[in-house]
Amino acid sequence: MAMLEIKDLQVYYGVIQAIKGISFEVNQGEVIALIGANGAGKTTILHTITGLVPAKEGSIMFEGKDLLKTPAHTIVALGMAHVPEGRRIFADLTVYDNLKLGAYTRSDKKEIAETLEKVFERFPRLKERRNQIAGTLSGGEQQMLAMGRALMSHPKIILMDEPSMGLSPLFVTEIFNIIKEISASGTTVLLVEQNAKKALAIANRAYVLETGNIVLAGDAKVLMDDDSVKKAYLGE
Numbered sequence: 082m083a084m085l086e087i088k089d090l091q092v093y094y095g096v097i098q099a100i101k102g103i104s105f106e107v108n109q110g111e112v113i114a115l116i117g118a119n120g121a122g123k124t125t126i127l128h129t130i131t132g133l134v135p136a137k138e139g140s141i142m143f144e145g146k147d148l149l150k151t152p153a154h155t156i157v158a159l160g161m162a163h164v165p166e167g168r169r170i171f172a173d174l175t176v177y178d179n180l181k182l183g184a185y186t187r188s189d190k191k192e193i194a195e196t197l198e199k200v201f202e203r204f205p206r207l208k209e210r211r212n213q214i215a216g217t218l219s220g221g222e223q224q225m226l227a228m229g230r231a232l233m234s235h236p237k238i239i240l241m242d243e244p245s246m247g248l249s250p251l252f253v254t255e256i257f258n259i260i261k262e263i264s265a266s267g268t269t270v271l272l273v274e275q276n277a278k279k280a281l282a283i284a285n286r287a288y289v290l291e292t293g294n295i296v297l298a299g300d301a302k303v304l305m306d307d308d309s310v311k312k313a314y315l316g317e
C-alpha cells in the first residue's frame with residue numbers, strides 16, 4: 082500500500098475547476114516531484130492534502146486514513162508536515178521560537194530537544210542565528226527555517242511547496258542538497274517545484290501537471306530525457 086494515495090481528486094474554487102480528477106501515489110521513502118507551469122494546480126493539491134482547501138470529489142488516503150475526513154489541525158500529528166510556498170515563518174519571533182512552534186504537536190521535552198539538535202546539525206546557520214528575529218533572515222535562511230520548523234514535528238512525510246522560489250542559485254543548490262539529506266535520513270518527500278530540472282535531479286518519480294490534469298508520469302530520469310518535458314520545462 083502506498084503511504085499517500087490520491088484518487089480521482091477534483092477541486093473547485095467557486096465554479097472554476099482547479100483540479101480535474103487526478104490520481105497519484107507516494108510510497109514510503111520516495112522523493113516525488115510535482116512539476117508544471119504557474120497555475121497548473123500544484124499548490125492546490127498540497128492545500129487539499131493538508132485540509133486547507135476542500136475537495137469536491139475523490140479521496141486522499143495517508144497510511145490508510147482518509148484525510149478528507151480528518152480535521153486539518155490534526156494532520157500534523159499524523160506525521161505530515163507542510164513547508165508552504167513563501168515560507169510563512171513567524172517574522173516577529175526568533176529562529177528558536179519558530180522552531181519550537183514546529184513541535185507543537187509533541188509533548189516529550191527530551192525528544193523535542195533531540196530533534197532540535199538534529200535540526201541545528203542539518204542547518205548550522207540556524208544554530209548560529211537562533212536568537213535572531215526570523216523576519217530579518219535572508220530568503221534562503223528563511224527557507225531553511227521553514228524546513229527546520231517542519232522537521233521539528235518529526236514527520237513521516239514532508240510536503241514542500243516551491244522551496245527554491247526567489248533564491249539565489251547558490252542557495253537553490255544548498256536547499257536541494259538538504260532535501261536529498263532529509264530523504265536519506267528516512268523522511269518521505271512530496272516536492273512541488275517550478276524548477277523542474279533540479280526537482281527531477283533529486284526525485285525518484287515525477288508527475289507533470291497541466292491545468293489541473295496529470296499529463297505525464299514516470300521515473301524522474303526517464304522524464305528528464307523526454308522531449309516534451311525538455312521543451313516545455315527544462316528550457317532545452
Ligand code: ATP
Pocket residue numbers: 094097099117118119120121122123124125126275
Ligand atoms: P503557482 O506555481 O503559481 O502557485 P500552481 O501550479 O501551484 O501555480 P495553483 O496555485 O494551485 O497553481 O492554482 C491553480 C488554479 O487555481 C489557478 O488557475 C489559480 O488561479 C486558481 N486558484 C488558486 N487559488 C485560488 C483561490 N483561492 N481562489 C480562486 N482561484 C484560485
